[in-house]
Amino acid sequence: MTSSLPAGLRERKKAKTRLAIREHALRLFEEQGYASTTVEQIAEAAEVSQSTFFRYFPTKEDVILIDDYDPVIVAAIKSQPPQVSHVQALVNGMRSVFDNLTEQEWDAERRRQRIYQSVPELRARALNQMVLAVDMLADALAVRDDRSGEELEYRVIAGALVGVVLAIAPPGGDEYDPRDFGRIEQALGILEEKLSRR
Template sequence: MTSSPPTGLRERKKAKTRAAIRDHAMRLFEEQGYAATTVDQIAEAAEVSQSTFFRYFPTKEDVILTDDYDPLIVEAIKAQPPGTPPVRALLEGMRAVFLSLDEDEWRSEQRRQRIYQAVPELRVRAMNQTVLAIDMLAGALAERDGESADDMRYRVIAGAMVGVVLAVAPPGGHFDLTDFARVEEALRVLEASLTLR
């Protein structure tokens, strides 16, 4: 990934294998449907064993639902200077990650989102992952401030930020830089009406 390139031969090889598995899986999902595609077919297309597939993705669902950018955003949030308001920290974290993506990375992310939007069982699990996104953001913001991740203030603000993104991000997985600008604008509206302390 442009935003955080793997270092070392082993890490680069692992990143290449993971990307190949996901790319072949998405192609098969598009060609023959999600339900009709098996892990064996994905592994064969990617020229890996089934056990290798499961080392990278615990389930077939995870090929689509695992968001590789979330950990990068968390690290970018934690890297913001002390005292940066939470919404500003999220904005800067998102900017650091999304504005560094190249065209191929944007296309792959849009493709991933289109697939999970088109498959009902994936949409249900994706909504369940919203709670995990709130946990992730609350934890990153609290850690940055030296506070407990269970602090209700951080959970409430993280929930509000996730809600804002869901409210303005386009459905169907056609998220691009224009949409990111809209998310930024909406988060600034939230920022203007929130204080943490």
């Protein structure tokens, strides 16, 4: 059955529901631990049904692992001018998104990252998602050249970029600030310099 709400209002209502589910989930994870928190508890706190929860997040893990900023970053990378290098396009795309987040959005993102870093089963599953990240970035970079992300060139570049993010994350799951663009740019600069050497 199609909602009678106007499209814009319907989308805002969906975004508000998704935000409420994630916010209550984060709070419960922090208060009683990730493993001890159930989908039923999250749904009850957010005042939605469990079926509604699963429409927004396929599993409890996805509340933490799904990154809502990925599609926006991809769009920002694709919009970079063709003369900008792939590495700089990535940095510019990330900066254009992260520089416009509110403090409330940053707080939620830090909390999400903190939980992700501290729960072993989440970190283990996240390794599988890195393949998806390579796909996503390869497609974004290839579009800038009007080519396919399935081409080896773009998959290699995307894989290297994902590797940089892993390399600069502190060992032991310590918290880090994803807004630290100085460190990100330094790491990507090293990558670009080394890859360009013959």
